[in-house]
Amino acid sequence: MNTDTFVLVEVNNVWKLYGKFVANENISMNIEEGEIVALLGPNGAGKTTLVKQLYGELNPNKGEIRVLGSKPTDRGIKKHMGVVPQECEPYGDLTVWDNIYYMARIKGVDKERAKERTKELLEQLELSDKGKTLGRDLSGGLKRRLLISMALVNDPKLIILDEPTTGLDPQARREVWDILLKLKKEGKSILLTTHYLEEAERLANRIYFIYRKIIVEGTPNEVKDKFANWYEVIDYSTGNVYRVKGEDEVKRIIQQLNGKFEVRAPSLEDVYLEVIKSVQGVH
Ligand SMILES: Nc1ncnc2c1ncn2[C@@H]1O[C@H](COP(=O)(O)OP(=O)(O)O)[C@@H](O)[C@H]1O
Numbered sequence: 001m002n003t004d005t006f007v008l009v010e011v012n013n014v015w016k017l018y019g020k021f022v023a024n025e026n027i028s029m030n031i032e033e034g035e036i037v038a039l040l041g042p043n044g045a046g047k048t049t050l051v052k053q054l055y056g057e058l059n060p061n062k063g064e065i066r067v068l069g070s071k072p073t074d075r076g077i078k079k080h081m082g083v084v085p086q087e088c089e090p091y092g093d094l095t096v097w098d099n100i101y102y103m104a105r106i107k108g109v110d111k112e113r114a115k116e117r118t119k120e121l122l123e124q125l126e127l128s129d130k131g132k133t134l135g136r137d138l139s140g141g142l143k144r145r146l147l148i149s150m151a152l153v154n155d156p157k158l159i160i161l162d163e164p165t166t167g168l169d170p171q172a173r174r175e176v177w178d179i180l181l182k183l184k185k186e187g188k189s190i191l192l193t194t195h196y197l198e199e200a201e202r203l204a205n206r207i208y209f210i211y212r213k214i215i216v217e218g219t220p221n222e223v224k225d226k227f228a229n230w231y232e233v234i235d236y237s238t239g240n241v242y243r244v245k246g247e248d249e250v251k252r253i254i255q256q257l258n259g260k261f262e263v264r265a266p267s268l269e270d271v272y273l274e275v276i277k278s279v280q281g282v283h
């Protein structure tokens with residue numbers, strides 16, 4: 001990563017408790033300008049709890065969060081952030097156009113600019129032919145697109161999306177991915193939470209695997225290397241599977257096999273399973 005990158009979000013040793021229950025334990029992470037960062041973890045891992053603190057809806061019990069140098073609860077910082085919370089819905093009784101327009105007005109955009117911005121966003125997110133459709137009549141995928149456009153009304157530097165594709169069909173999921181990659185190309189910084197490995201691998205420059213605390217972090221490849229530094233040699237003649245460390249060991253085993261075999265490198269899914277196994281019993 002080049003040295004003049006700018007750190008947009010800094011999380012230092014954050015703890016969040018609900019009563020005595022520790023939801024986030026000593027979390028440190030950062031988001032640099034222009035990157036997509038994925039908070040990856042299973043249900044209940046503490047992803048929503050953490051992102052709510054990033055957009056100022058919850059306060060840490062301990063530790064510190066800085067967004068563009070300010071506290072997330074500082075009003076001034078909100079105009080640089082666009083948020084799509086988990087389980088958020090557009091207004092069902094408003095049209096797609098009005099949902100975007102009124103969100104812009106709420107965020108303090110003046111009337112003329114709000115109209116322009118609504119038109120721009122409808123085009124950008126390919127919703128122009130849905131302008132008059134009511135929020136409640138949209139498919140799940142279109143609702144998500146509308147919510148993303150509503151998060152963009154103030155042209156934020158940082159976009160936070162809590163499980164942006166959960167519940168979407170594969171086609172709609174890919175459409176959301178394309179939108180996020182396009183936004184990244186435009187220079188936006190994005191934090192998303194997901195429990196889909198494929199999503200983190202496709203989109204993210206860096207992954208933080210969270211399970212109450214950060215278990216492992218790095219690029220998708222680094223995460224794989226750190227948590228699954230093994231190969232599987234599958235001997236098709238006997239059906240035996242050997243899990244071995246290091247390429248030399250792989251070669252040694254292969255030399256002993258005759259007939260058909262396959263060498264399989266770990267997928268991110270294997271990493272996921274290994275991580276879950278390693279932290280079971282944590283709660
Ligand atoms: N308001 C709350 N009060 C008590 N416990 C909560 C509250 N919100 C979340 N939790 C618990 O904290 C843990 C983390 O939840 P959450 O941050 O929503 O995880 P995720 O988004 O990764 O699914 C879960 O065990 C959840 O039940």
Ligand SMILES: [Mg+2]
Nearest residue numbers: 047048049086
């Ligand atoms: Mg959640």
